[in-house]
Amino acid sequence: MTEITIAWIALPFFIGFVIYLLPKLDRWLALAIATVSAVYAVLIFLEPFPLEIQLLDSFGVSLIIDQLSSFFIFTNALVTAAVVIYCWQTGKTAFFYMQAIILHGSVNATFVCADFISLYVALEVISIAAFLLIAYPRTDRSIWVGLRYLFVSNTAMLFYLVGALLVYKANNSFHYQGLSGSPPEAVALIFLGLLAKGGIFVSGLWLPLTHSESESPVSAMLSGVVVKAGVFPMVRCALLLEEIDPVVRFFGVSTALLGVGYAVFEKDTKRMLAFHTISQLGFVLAAPVVAGFYALTHGLVKSALFLIAGILPSRNFKQLQHQPIDRQIWIALVIASFSISGFPLLSGFGAKVLTSENLLPWQVVGMNIAALGTAISFAKFIFLPHQTSPPVPLLIGEGSITRRGEHHEERGASPEEGSNVDKKKIQSGFWWAMVILLGGLIGANVFYYEAYTLKNIVKPLITIVIGWLAYLFIFKKLTIKLPRAIEKFDHLIGVMSLMLFLLFWTIWERSGGLI
Amino acid sequence: MLLEACVLATMLCGFFGIIFKKNLVMKIISMDIMSTGVIAYYVLISSRDGLFTPIVSNVDRVGYADPVPQAVILTAIVIGFSIQALMLVGVMKLAKNNPTLETSAIEENNTP
Numbered sequence: 343m344t345e346i347t348i349a350w351i352a353l354p355f356f357i358g359f360v361i362y363l364l365p366k367l368d369r370w371l372a373l374a375i376a377t378v379s380a381v382y383a384v385l386i387f388l389e390p391f392p393l394e395i396q397l398l399d400s401f402g403v404s405l406i407i408d409q410l411s412s413f414f415i416f417t418n419a420l421v422t423a424a425v426v427i428y429c430w431q432t433g434k435t436a437f438f439y440m441q442a443i444i445l446h447g448s449v450n451a452t453f454v455c456a457d458f459i460s461l462y463v464a465l466e467v468i469s470i471a472a473f474l475l476i477a478y479p480r481t482d483r484s485i486w487v488g489l490r491y492l493f494v495s496n497t498a499m500l501f502y503l504v505g506a507l508l509v510y511k512a513n514n515s516f517h518y519q520g521l522s523g524s525p526p527e528a529v530a531l532i533f534l535g536l537l538a539k540g541g542i543f544v545s546g547l548w549l550p551l552t553h554s555e556s557e558s559p560v561s562a563m564l565s566g567v568v569v570k571a572g573v574f575p576m577v578r579c580a581l582l583l584e585e586i587d588p589v590v591r592f593f594g595v596s597t598a599l600l601g602v603g604y605a606v607f608e609k610d611t612k613r614m615l616a617f618h619t620i621s622q623l624g625f626v627l628a629a630p631v632v633a634g635f636y637a638l639t640h641g642l643v644k645s646a647l648f649l650i651a652g653i654l655p656s657r658n659f660k661q662l663q664h665q666p667i668d669r670q671i672w673i674a675l676v677i678a679s680f681s682i683s684g685f686p687l688l689s690g691f692g693a694k695v696l697t698s699e700n701l702l703p704w705q706v707v708g709m710n711i712a713a714l715g716t717a718i719s720f721a722k723f724i725f726l727p728h729q730t731s732p733p734v735p736l737l738i739g740e741g742s743i744t745r746r747g748e749h750h751e752e753r754g755a756s757p758e759e760g761s762n763v764d765k766k767k768i769q770s771g772f773w774w775a776m777v778i779l780l781g782g783l784i785g786a787n788v789f790y791y792e793a794y795t796l797k798n799i800v801k802p803l804i805t806i807v808i809g810w811l812a813y814l815f816i817f818k819k820l821t822i823k824l825p826r827a828i829e830k831f832d833h834l835i836g837v838m839s840l841m842l843f844l845l846f847w848t849i850w851e852r853s854g855g856l857i
Numbered sequence: 858m859l860l861e862a863c864v865l866a867t868m869l870c871g872f873f874g875i876i877f878k879k880n881l882v883m884k885i886i887s888m889d890i891m892s893t894g895v896i897a898y899y900v901l902i903s904s905r906d907g908l909f910t911p912i913v914s915n916v917d918r919v920g921y922a923d924p925v926p927q928a929v930i931l932t933a934i935v936i937g938f939s940i941q942a943l944m945l946v947g948v949m950k951l952a953k954n955n956p957t958l959e960t961s962a963i964e965e966n967n968t969p
Binding site: 466470477482483492497500516551555826830832835836 | 868872875876881884888891892895898899902905925926929932933936937939940943944947948950951954955960963964966967968969
């Protein structure tokens with residue numbers, strides 16, 4: 343198994359460069375890599391014991407691969423496959439697929455490594471590949487958004503490096519395990535890096551702009567898997583070390599509330615989804631033991647939603663309410679929205695039940711409010727008007743938005759907004775991507791079919807009904823616009839210093855309590 | 858101790874530079890200063906037991922420098938400079954339409 347693992351880690355990077363040499367085969371190779379990862383994830387899932395690999399002597403690279411990693415790897419494989427198929431006929435160059443596969447490989451690497459330096463390298467490769475994907479349209483806006491992302495993550499990673507060094511100083515090893523014997527400032531610095539990278543709590547406020555202004559397939563990858571690369575190490579540390587666990591859970595609850603608080607007031611589809619990602623990462627962190635399953639369902643559903651949001655005629659909810667959308671698209675949208683609100687029959691339900699069973703008593707109230715917020719924000723999608731006869735009205739809709747969306751067009755981004763001939767072609771790729779993602783969502787039910795008891799089914803239904811009522815009677819009419827000042831670049835960097843104080847204080851308080 | 862304080866001061870200077878400098882290129886240079894501080898810190902920690910290069914020879918036991926952090930920071934230096942190169946390319950592209958490279962102006966033009 344060790345050899346297979348090493349070959350599997352190296353393969354995406356190797357194939358990534360091969361893609362650039364053989365541009366004719368780009369999509370096939372990319373799809374093949376995603377398939378290999380999916381097969382590997384299944385193999386790991388069936389493995390009875392966690393695999394611990396120590397490469398190159400005691401100071402070398404250490405890897406831990408268990409069922410938790412297999413969930414994350416599987417998510418990554420499915421999302422990458424769906425994105426490649428979605429882009430099949432959009433005429434993306436080999437460069438795009440190369441970056442997508444390198445991104446896929448480096449995200450996979452974060453899901454298996456167990457020491458801080460391998461993690462650092464993997465996270466930095468992610469930054470570079472993600473930057474190149476965000477800046478793929480080469481417009482000013484996309485370059486600025488990418489640059490902002492690269493800047494924030496690189497600054498956070500510098501703090502992280504200092505933390506890693508302090509861990510080494512205390513233990514003479516970079517292994518995750520060393521975190522327990524390290525001074526509180528080491529833990530605070532490392533967590534600052536991971537929180538910023540994973541888009542958690544206030545240090546994750548770079549995420550909405552980045553995810554909403556990228557092209558839909560790129561947002562799907564960023565939101566579906568890339569943020570999980572920052573979250574996964576925290577989950578791993580929480581599972582390895584008892585004293586980290588409450589800190590991680592605390593940030594889980596606070597980010598779930600923060601994200602959903604923004605999401606319910608948001609009037610733009612993609613920004614709403616991005617804020618909602620922040621909140622869902624909170625659910626992943628809130629119960630580290632079952633993080634894998636939640637991450638799987640969230641990754642699938644969020645990338646599906648981003649791909650759908652990309653082909654909707656407008657990004658503004660107000661406009662969408664006056665502009666019926668195609669019924670088929672609406673059905674896909676509703677399946678995804680139902681899953682994320684926790685409706686039975688879809689795996690989002692199982693994931694929510696599993697997470698809520700593993701919550702600590704003090705977390706329950708916060709997470710229930712967050713679940714309610716989720717139902718409210720996705721009611722915005724569910725209650726959109728829809729109709730069966732697509733061709734004529736859809737075209738009219740198209741025409742009217744191109745004028746409004748002129749500055750969107752300037753991003754040069756969305757191929758979706760291209761000519762109608764393209765539109766037809768894109769549809770087939772789009773539907774195949776939906777089959778993978780939504781099929782995965784229904785299939786994932788098998789992991790936790792015990793969830794289907796009467797008590798479990800009633801609770802989410804009540805939450806959803808309350809959420810819908812709240813939406814129809816309150817939030818639909820509200821026109822509060824939350825200020826975006828905190829998303830300014832200088833503030834994003836400045837917030838890091840505040841977060842550092844908060845982290846240090848939390849961890850110092852806890853370790854003081856332990857002594 | 859004094860050296861450690863200097864290294865930490867370098868890091869802080871870089872960090873505040875990123876926040877307070879208005880020009881995008883200056884921000885990138887500040888980030889470079891911050892990463893210089895981090896690298897210096899690695900070197901400082903690795904030399905806490907001694908300064909000798911750890912090579913097997915007949916010499917009596919002397920204080921050896923720890924090779925592991927040095928090896929690690931070499932990777933980080935390479936990654937850091939490649940990221941900086943990438944950023945500067947991005948800035949070059951942005952400079953066509955925003956010749957002053959004021960961050961606030963660029964941000965205003967490019968946020969919806």
